[in-house]
Amino acid sequence: MxxxxxxxxxxxxxxxxxxxxxxxxxxxxxxxxxxxxxxxxxxxxxxxxxxxxxxxxxxxxxxxxxxxxxxxSSVSLEEILELYELRARIETWLIALAIPRMTEADFAKAEAAAREFGSWGAEDDYSYEHNWNFHAALYAASGRKTTIEMVGKIHLQIERYERMMVSLTGLQAKSDREHWQLMEFCRRQDTDAAVALLEKHILDGGQILIERLKAIRDG
Structure with missing residues (x-):
């Protein structure tokens, strides 16, 4: 600079x-x-x-x-997987706390972030910032600011490895569909469905990343 x-x-x-x-x-x-x-x-x-x-x-x-x-610093594949597992544990807890407290203002902010994320479209434009903005907006109503900040740091820590996933076909579209489905469950106050989808959303992303990194490592 x-x-x-x-x-x-x-x-x-x-x-x-x-x-x-x-x-x-x-x-x-x-x-x-x-x-x-x-x-x-x-x-x-x-x-x-x-x-x-x-x-x-x-x-x-x-x-x-x-x-x-x-x-x-370098992070092993086992540590990356652990970070995703930690995300799944914490973020499902946050969304379960947030759903009963969500207001129209919360949904408007989450929808705006979802539109920003989806508007990038192409795989090589995968937007990490908009992805985190969406998740953070969903969790805001939980009132757990310290925990949300901690999760934000985990997202940052694994972002440099997630950038290796951008060439995978359908990743952006899959994430976009799941974001909107997740919001629909939140609007219905269907906590069980939202928690199940969010856990799958996070762990699937982690598994895709691990497979991608293994392929790179093994040549």
Whole structure:
């Protein structure tokens, strides 16, 4: 990124830039991140870079290794599967809490996010941000802000691996159909059906990703 970032939010902006480089695959797993290089590139001192790296460490994007510095973290297939299983456990709990409390305003926000997600259409435009916005909108009525923030971090952590799924035929369309079906169950206050669909939606996505990553690993 050219130019100097604003002093007011310098460390968070540096963290955003580095996070995006990791999510996009520009910084692959086990890549060393040199503070002096980042500072020179962005026109900032090493202090906000160091603060940014500590933020990314707390989010699970980098490891801080003694005498080596920051290294982009790697996640095993077993750990990725565990993250999806954790999502399924937590998000089904959140939606079960949210359904009895949902208002028209909640549905309007979720529908807007669903339309944004579906409007991308092509597989190579798979929108992770709109996908999370949709899920977050559904869970908002639960009132569990801390838990929703935690789940949001899990979504971010696995996003760089999910990007490898974009070439799979029908993924966007399948997710879009399930989003609208999920909202219909929520409107009917059919909690059992919503929970069952959401669990399948999440675990199916995890299984597709694991299979894709195995294929890449095995050549």
């Amino acid at each position: 050219a130019g100097v970032v604003k002093k007011k939010t310098i460390s968070s902006q540096v963290a955003d830039i580095l996070r995006q480089k990791i999510l996009s695959g520009e910084y692959e797993a086990n890549t060393a991140i040199r503070q002096e290089h980042i500072a020179a590139e962005l026109g900032v001192s090493r202090i906000p870079v160091r603060e940014a790296l500590h933020q990314l460490y707390s989010e699970g994007f980098v490891e801080l290794i003694s005498h080596k510095g920051a290294v982009v």
